[in-house]
Amino acid sequence: VTTIKDVATLAAVSIATVSRVLNGNSNVSEETRARVLDAIRKLNYQPNALARNLRRSETRTITAIFPDLANTFFSRIIKGMEKVADERGFNILIGDTNNDPVKEMKFINLLRERRTDGIIFTTARVDSRHIIEISDKAPVVLACEYFPNIDIPSVGIDNVRAAYNATNYLIELGHKRIAHIGGPVNVILSHDRLKGYCMALEHNRIQVDETLIRTGTFYFDSGYEAMLSLLDVERRPTAVFAASDEMAIGAIKAIKEKGLRVPDDISVVGFDDIALAELVDLPLTTISQPVYKIGTTAMEMLTDLVAGRCLAHRQIILEAKLVIRRSTAPLGI
Amino acid sequence: VTTIKDVATLAAVSIATVSRVLNGNSNVSEETRARVLDAIRKLNYQPNALARNLRRSETRTITAIFPDLANTFFSRIIKGMEKVADERGFNILIGDTNNDPVKEMKFINLLRERRTDGIIFTTARVDSRHIIEISDKAPVVLACEYFPNIDIPSVGIDNVRAAYNATNYLIELGHKRIAHIGGPVNVILSHDRLKGYCMALEHNRIQVDETLIRTGTFYFDSGYEAMLSLLDVERRPTAVFAASDEMAIGAIKAIKEKGLRVPDDISVVGFDDIALAELVDLPLTTISQPVYKIGTTAMEMLTDLVAGRCLAHRQIILEAKLVIRRSTAPLGI
DNA sequence: CTGTTAGCGCCTTCAC
DNA sequence: GTGAAGGCGCTAACAG
Numbered sequence: 169v170t171t172i173k174d175v176a177t178l179a180a181v182s183i184a185t186v187s188r189v190l191n192g193n194s195n196v197s198e199e200t201r202a203r204v205l206d207a208i209r210k211l212n213y214q215p216n217a218l219a220r221n222l223r224r225s226e227t228r229t230i231t232a233i234f235p236d237l238a239n240t241f242f243s244r245i246i247k248g249m250e251k252v253a254d255e256r257g258f259n260i261l262i263g264d265t266n267n268d269p270v271k272e273m274k275f276i277n278l279l280r281e282r283r284t285d286g287i288i289f290t291t292a293r294v295d296s297r298h299i300i301e302i303s304d305k306a307p308v309v310l311a312c313e314y315f316p317n318i319d320i321p322s323v324g325i326d327n328v329r330a331a332y333n334a335t336n337y338l339i340e341l342g343h344k345r346i347a348h349i350g351g352p353v354n355v356i357l358s359h360d361r362l363k364g365y366c367m368a369l370e371h372n373r374i375q376v377d378e379t380l381i382r383t384g385t386f387y388f389d390s391g392y393e394a395m396l397s398l399l400d401v402e403r404r405p406t407a408v409f410a411a412s413d414e415m416a417i418g419a420i421k422a423i424k425e426k427g428l429r430v431p432d433d434i435s436v437v438g439f440d441d442i443a444l445a446e447l448v449d450l451p452l453t454t455i456s457q458p459v460y461k462i463g464t465t466a467m468e469m470l471t472d473l474v475a476g477r478c479l480a481h482r483q484i485i486l487e488a489k490l491v492i493r494r495s496t497a498p499l500g501i
Numbered sequence: 502v503t504t505i506k507d508v509a510t511l512a513a514v515s516i517a518t519v520s521r522v523l524n525g526n527s528n529v530s531e532e533t534r535a536r537v538l539d540a541i542r543k544l545n546y547q548p549n550a551l552a553r554n555l556r557r558s559e560t561r562t563i564t565a566i567f568p569d570l571a572n573t574f575f576s577r578i579i580k581g582m583e584k585v586a587d588e589r590g591f592n593i594l595i596g597d598t599n600n601d602p603v604k605e606m607k608f609i610n611l612l613r614e615r616r617t618d619g620i621i622f623t624t625a626r627v628d629s630r631h632i633i634e635i636s637d638k639a640p641v642v643l644a645c646e647y648f649p650n651i652d653i654p655s656v657g658i659d660n661v662r663a664a665y666n667a668t669n670y671l672i673e674l675g676h677k678r679i680a681h682i683g684g685p686v687n688v689i690l691s692h693d694r695l696k697g698y699c700m701a702l703e704h705n706r707i708q709v710d711e712t713l714i715r716t717g718t719f720y721f722d723s724g725y726e727a728m729l730s731l732l733d734v735e736r737r738p739t740a741v742f743a744a745s746d747e748m749a750i751g752a753i754k755a756i757k758e759k760g761l762r763v764p765d766d767i768s769v770v771g772f773d774d775i776a777l778a779e780l781v782d783l784p785l786t787t788i789s790q791p792v793y794k795i796g797t798t799a800m801e802m803l804t805d806l807v808a809g810r811c812l813a814h815r816q817i818i819l820e821a822k823l824v825i826r827r828s829t830a831p832l833g834i
Numbered sequence: 835c836t837g838t839t840a841g842c843g844c845c846t847t848c849a850c
Numbered sequence: 851g852t853g854a855a856g857g858c859g860c861t862a863a864c865a866g
Contacts, residue, residue: 260595505843523844
């Protein structure tokens with residue numbers, strides 16, 4: 169393999185000069201620069217990133233950690249990250265924790281090994297102490313997640329407000345018995361969405377009914393199961409707000425199986441606006457998250473941090489919007 | 502930051518000895534080993550991967566290149582890769598080319614920069630010369646794709662056979678006018694699936710009818726469009742075999758919109774068995790690819806290659822199977 | 835404008 | 851069993 173030395177020899181200059189033209193640095197005469205460039209081309213030389221990284225003590229690599237890549241919601245965020253990473257000369261290391269906090273720890277260690285310049289967590293389920301701790305010492309950004317009252321840079325939406333809007337929309341349609349299928353209890357987003365749901369109810373003088381609240385996993389099956397149990401309630405709900413699209417779709421399946429119709433008998437609202445939400449037989453009314461933008465923003469923040477720049481805004485809230493499709497209808501039409 | 506030197510000092514040994522215990526190497530007396538281990542713990546020392554990589558001239562990083570991560574088919578392969586990579590001490594660098602051959606080239610360059618130890622392509626659309634060329638000089642594995650008559654290690658299914666089985670199943674159901682919505686022409690898989698389709702027809706003495714063949718992109722919309730045009734054919738088909746589940750689902754939507762029923766009027770078979778295939782209102786009959794296994798196998802092959810081992814089998818064909826759900830029915834029931 | 839030099843942190847012969 | 855020393859390929863002072 170050819171090294172900087174070979175180039176230097178062929179161009180009859182010192183390796184320092186070669187390094188200079190390589191890095192577009194300082195002053196090199198046009199003439200020598202041309203000679204070096206020529207040698208580089210002739211030798212088909214490519215700098216060794218291993219050596220450069222050691223010397224500069226950087227990796228130009230960002231790690232993005234996801235709870236589950238099979239979830240299309242997350243895979244769409246990657247696109248945004250990729251774009252910015254590409255523009256700024258970074259590569260993306262992917263970590264899929266399979267919802268396992270222990271695996272999360274493994275990825276944090278990449279930082280200590282200096283295998284990565286920074287981490288974006290789209291999952292903050294790990295014992296938060298570890299993330300908080302590491303965020304003092306290394307560039308860390310939270311995407312879609314955050315820790316209340318703790319100043320770790322983050323980007324996401326206002327989940328309370330989005331859930332409020334979704335629930336409020338159902339109320340506007342005339343619904344009063346509105347159920348909620350929430351996410352896992354150890355996830356902050358779940359709390360926020362539940363909170364928004366309750367707030368909307370209360371603001372409209374509707375009593376929050378605990379028997380209409382279920383907890384799921386964000387996955388399809390859990391929405392299906394939760395809905396089944398919700399249909400067994402004495403006075404069944406006329407509307408359901410699910411904390412994820414997958415759960416909403418599972419709920420619809422359960423409703424149909426029981427011989428009821430959506431939205432005629434029961435309205436359903438999801439959350440996330442995954443691609444599937446639109447493709448499904450009954451297009452889903454849902455909260456659309458600006459996933460691509462979350463991805464680009466998170467990567468921008470993190471690479472800024474890596475470059476030692478200060479963040480203008482450490483907590484960025486992006487707009488989510490309610491997308492009305494066909495799974496919701498006015499009460500009793 | 503603490504380095505090997507600090508450990509050596511604290512343990513009162515040379516850095517060479519520390520390095521030896523770090524690598525479980527050769528002979529170190531039990532006593533000194535204990536002392537070194539103790540120092541490592543006390544200092545919370547973690548070897549610097551940057552330095553180690555340069556010295557060993559390896560990155561312990563594998564790059565996996567996908568045409569589109571938003572496609573759940575691919576995101577499920579990653580899971581398998583992750584597992585093996587984790588077991589064998591590798592990390593995964595992700596590349597999403599967005600179906601852009603130019604971006605593929607960019608990732609190939611990671612090899613020359615020594616930023617990665619090897620590449621798994623799940624997309625071989627790039628001007629194949631480049632992949633063939635690089636495969637001589639560096640560890641490369643093709644997953645789901647391959648180049649006919651060229652000896653690049655690969656793992657996938659027998660697409661001709663799978664398509665044959667899918668089509669043959671429709672024939673067994675009594676269908677004779679069977680349409681095919683194929684993938685992009687520049688993808689080898691598309692040819693194979695078309696070939697299997699034609700073979701099944703011919704073996705059953707059914708004339709291949711060019712007016713029943715369409716080309717899509719593997720994506721939902723293209724299946725929808727193709728089906729629309731297929732429904733305009735004079736004697737419309739009674740069954741459709743689509744080269745991807747997304748296209749099959751798009752086709753079903755088109756069929757329903759035209760007031761026809763699936764499977765009563767038209768049977769539909771997909772390909773891939775993505776998660777959605779089962780969740781959709783009308784669960785899809787499809788060819789199930791062993792995605793997880795493809796992921797683990799590809800990563801096993803590649804890491805073997807990186808370790809300098811020879812591959813027992815350079816072309817691995819895994820079994821795909823026809824999964825019969827509810828989008829297909831006997832003709833004229 | 836260009837060259838010399840000193841490492842980055844680690845692994846690995848080669849002596850002892 | 852252990853230490854000394856060289857060097858992986860590159861960058862960044864520091865001279866000139």
